[in-house]
Amino acid sequence: MVRIPADLDRPDRILVGLTARQLTVLTSGGLAAWTLAGVLAPLLGRPTAAALAAPVAMAAIGLALGWRDGLPLDHLAMAGLRWWRHPRRLVVAPDGIGPTPAWARPAGPPVAPLTGPIHGLDPTGVIDLGGLGWALVCQATPINLSLRTPAEHQQLVASFARLLHALAGPMQVLVRSDRANLSPLTNPLRAQAAALPHPRLEQAALAHARWLEALAGDRDVRRRQLLVVFHHPPAPAHRPRCCTGGPSRPPGSWPPPE
Numbered sequence: 006m007v008r009i010p011a012d013l014d015r016p017d018r019i020l021v022g023l024t025a026r027q028l029t030v031l032t033s034g035g036l037a038a039w040t041l042a043g044v045l046a047p048l049l050g051r052p053t054a055a056a057l058a059a060p061v062a063m064a065a066i067g068l069a070l071g072w073r074d075g076l077p078l079d080h081l082a083m084a085g086l087r088w089w090r091h092p093r094r095l096v097v098a099p100d101g102i103g104p105t106p107a108w109a110r111p112a113g114p115p116v117a118p119l120t121g122p123i124h125g126l127d128p129t130g131v132i133d134l135g136g137l138g139w140a141l142v143c144q145a146t147p148i149n150l151s152l153r154t155p156a157e158h159q160q161l162v163a164s165f166a167r168l169l170h171a172l173a174g175p176m177q178v179l180v181r182s183d184r185a186n187l188s189p190l191t192n193p194l195r196a197q198a199a200a201l202p203h204p205r206l207e208q209a210a211l212a213h214a215r216w217l218e219a220l221a222g223d224r225d226v227r228r229r230q231l232l233v234v235f236h237h238p239p240a241p242a243h244r245p246r247c248c249t250g251g252p253s254r255p256p257g258s259w260p261p262p263e
Contacts, residue, residue, distance in 0.1 A: 027069040030079055034065020092117035138174070138238040145231045177234040185228040187221045190214075 018022040023031070038058040044161040047056035071078035096102070098118040125133040132140045150158050169176075198207045220226060 023069075026077070026079070030065055030069040034062055034068070038062040040063070070099065095119040136239060138236060140237070141235045143233045143235070145233050147231055172235075174237045177236070179232040179234060181230040181232065182227050185221075186218050187224045187226065191217050 016026065019025050019028055036208055038061040041061060042051075042054045042058035045057055048054075049057070068077075068079040068082060073081055092115050094116045096116055096119060100119055102116060127133065130141060133143065148161060150161065153161065191214040194210045194217075198210040200215075201207045201248060
């Protein structure tokens with residue numbers, strides 16, 4: 006019997022349970038700490054040199070073995086470095102940004118064109134990511150399994166299992182949470198309260214509007230949006246252009262034809 010791991014993209018373990026990436030980070034950090042200690046030892050003594058080189062070795066160990074939010078620390082460190090070096094002010098400039106005149110003094114950080122992986126949006130909702138493939142974003146509604154009967158619970162879990170088995174590419178579940186604005190609820194209540202047929206209904210509408218305003222003032226009222234993103238990778242040999250002037254697809258076809 007041969008066991009096949011569920012995560013086929015998991016990196017191979019090379020030595021003592023460490024991947025090639027982890028071994029590379031540990032070796033580089035160890036050599037840097039050893040070199041620093043060797044250079045400082047004749048000048049400051051071995052104990053002081055070892056104390057100064059220890060943070061380098063500890064940083065390498067943390068980057069190689071540490072994890073944060075499901076990602077290795079070295080990946081997060083590289084992403085943070087790229088973010089720090091990337092321009093903060095992005096503008097839409099399809100033709101590029103021309104050189105700044107000599108008499109103009111740029112105020113603030115430099116300006117860079119806004120670019121992204123999206124090449125086009127198909128009328129059916131499929132997003133063309135260029136060389137990265139295609140993506141389909143769907144809005145979903147969460148279901149509270151604790152309120153379902155055992156039979157319904159079993160049917161929902163079986164339906165979710167069939168969805169996972171039918172996937173031809175990665176799937177991402179994105180939960181967005183931001184502060185809710187209750188003004189679209191309170192303003193119509195106040196505007197339409199006087200037109201209600203009974204004074205008590207008007208008082209109840211105004212009281213409900215005041216309650217909503219007090220709720221928004223005392224607590225952090227949040228709203229959530231659940232999105233499911235289906236990603237279809239490109240074909241290894243060729244990639245048809247569905248949204249940027251290439252051959253067209255039949256409406257509603259997903260994934261795009263290979």
